[in-house]
Amino acid sequence: MSVDFFYPEYEIVRDQNRCISCRVCERQCANCVHAFDEASGKMYADDSKCVNCHRCVSLCPTRALKIVKSGNTFKTNSNWTNDYMKEIYRQANSGGVLLSSMGNPADFPVYWDKILINASQVTNPSIDPLREPMETRTFLGKKPAKIERDCDGNIITKMEPNLELALPVLFGGMSYGAISYNAHASLAQAAKSCGTFYNTGEGGLHKDFYQYGTNTIVQVASGRFGVYKDYLNAGAAIEIKIGQGAKPGIGGHLPGLKIVGDISQTRMIPQGTDAISPAPHHDIYSIEDLHQLVYSLKEATDYQKPIIVKIAAVHNVAAIASGVARSGADIIAIDGFRGGTGAAPTRIRDNVGIPIELALASVDQRLRDEGIRGNISVICGGSIRNSTDVVKAIALGADAVYIATAALLAMGCHLCRSCHTGNCNWGIATQKPELVKRLNPEIATQRLINLLNAWEHEITEIMGGMGINSIEALRGNRLMLRGIGLTEKELEILGIKHAGE
């Protein structure tokens, strides 16, 4: 065996007593792991091709399959870990930049898990959300700083355009191209049904989805894929994507094998060539330039749409957010370093950016200190995993959150982190028709709706427990949070006390 041989990281264990050789696993695996041996009448698996997506495990009718971590390892070394060694071999063999998918899997602190939520006892009694009304409705956009009246003394009610959400959760940007037609259809329908929004990502909008425009955020990124007047006017808001948490400072790169048919048409790029969305917008080098793009979009849509500016959480995020708040943008979206992606250089994904919890807390504080918090709403993402993450984010100062990985999981994603191969067995991160059709949009829509409904119930329960009946009263309410096992500095940045204080 050559130096480039890697013993498979995961092994497929087949219980031959249970296996009935129905060959479902063989048909379901786009990576061609399973094969039937006519001579012995048995199924065999080539572990080396397995990405551990669990499609075969989930669909095996006799529960004959499981996937376990293989015991094979190089000599244990805390410095030269198995992963670092393999990466060297891969690069020595290919000379290529290491490419990975989905969010940073490395062992960095997750601050959500070190923050605890308050509840009422005796005084300020808790509220039962089943009996009493709870308000989770959220408005995103500029808020008036003061009440203004016309010459007759009537209050001027003309507001800057705002997005109205039934609950403070939106689906984050995932492009048509990175994910499939059926995945987009499901997100669009679920957003409409739940009174929230999905986000086109940077790949343009398929004609079939213009009907969901009132629940759509259309994205404008450096590659400007699919951007034209109808697209801008189709959405309820326009998001300028400056960066994303998974790869701050790096552009998008959709592999050519995903540029087929409608994707080519929607993006207006040749079939089969890689779609390159460079790191910078080549017309933005300053906040003043950002202001220019914000206003060119406002002019193109007659000031009817809120403009979102999405940035990755990086070291100077608070100062950048302050600039964004002064650029004319209505909403800022901040994406933490655990945010997912369809493809990112491994080194960038795992080493660049900062946790969303710290970024969010420092941005909210900075905007308050400067007296411009009302100029702009804050959406945070990357990564929000459950309803308590949502509650903690709102209490740290977010107006709403983006969920994307969680939405993919709801549709069936098993986080095998192989999106960039285009062989998604769950029909989500692929453009192969035979795989795309595996994702039933009706079922996926219902699963997304279920997820949001469940989270809404949990959010109102938690709010009720705190004696809070409106999401407005939770926003930036850091007294409702306590840290556990955090340093003084971490507590200072998060703006919360330690548990017991």
Add this chain to the structure above:
Amino acid sequence: MNINARGLHFKDLNAQVRAAAARDIVIDNCLGQRYIGSGLAGKNLVINGLPGNALGAYLDGSQIKVYGNTQEATGDTMNEGEIVIFGDAGDATGYAMRGGRIFVQGNSGYRTGIHMKEYQDKIPVVVIGGRVGSFLGEYQAGGVIVVLGIGQSGQLPVGYFTGTGMHGGKIFLRTDFEPEGLPPQVICREATAEDKQQILGYVQDFCAYFGGEPQQLLAPKFYVLLPNTKNPYKQLYVNN
């Protein structure tokens, strides 16, 4: 109708343009107002003076004639229509164009025609009479860029880094010298008669606006830049 832009804020000027019932609008005394004609459809705009940044951004089927120079990001992401500049254009002219045509009599700045796209018969065109700055046609995914180099005596009419990241479309350069230092993903060759035939119509229209003899302009040596499909960008990566 005529609009006197002297002292007008861009918001007021653009609101007047949008509200105008007339199809033909002349803007006089234009001085730096941005976003003129943003997303505009079905109008003929004549601008006397110096429009500001992002002239004709997302233009959706209007004609804009500028008697003067333009600033940055002219025709940014324009979809349809025509922008004719009787002067020079600034940086990022025709950024991410997806349709329509831009004609510049003089020179254009850095990053001209970057990110241009095309799909089937929807092919954007940029024709520059003089020379352009660096980064011409970066990340080009479609469309046609023609740099005529008029008055350059056959010298290379482009700066550095032409066609970096190019993966579609064509760039025509009227020059005696092949550009050097092109990335391996770009092919450069001398234009054939057939290639020149492809841009004849554009050059004819250029001459109709600014004068000149199309056949005479097309007679000298041209180089054409194309993406090298045999050498795609994915070879930069290894699955991990």
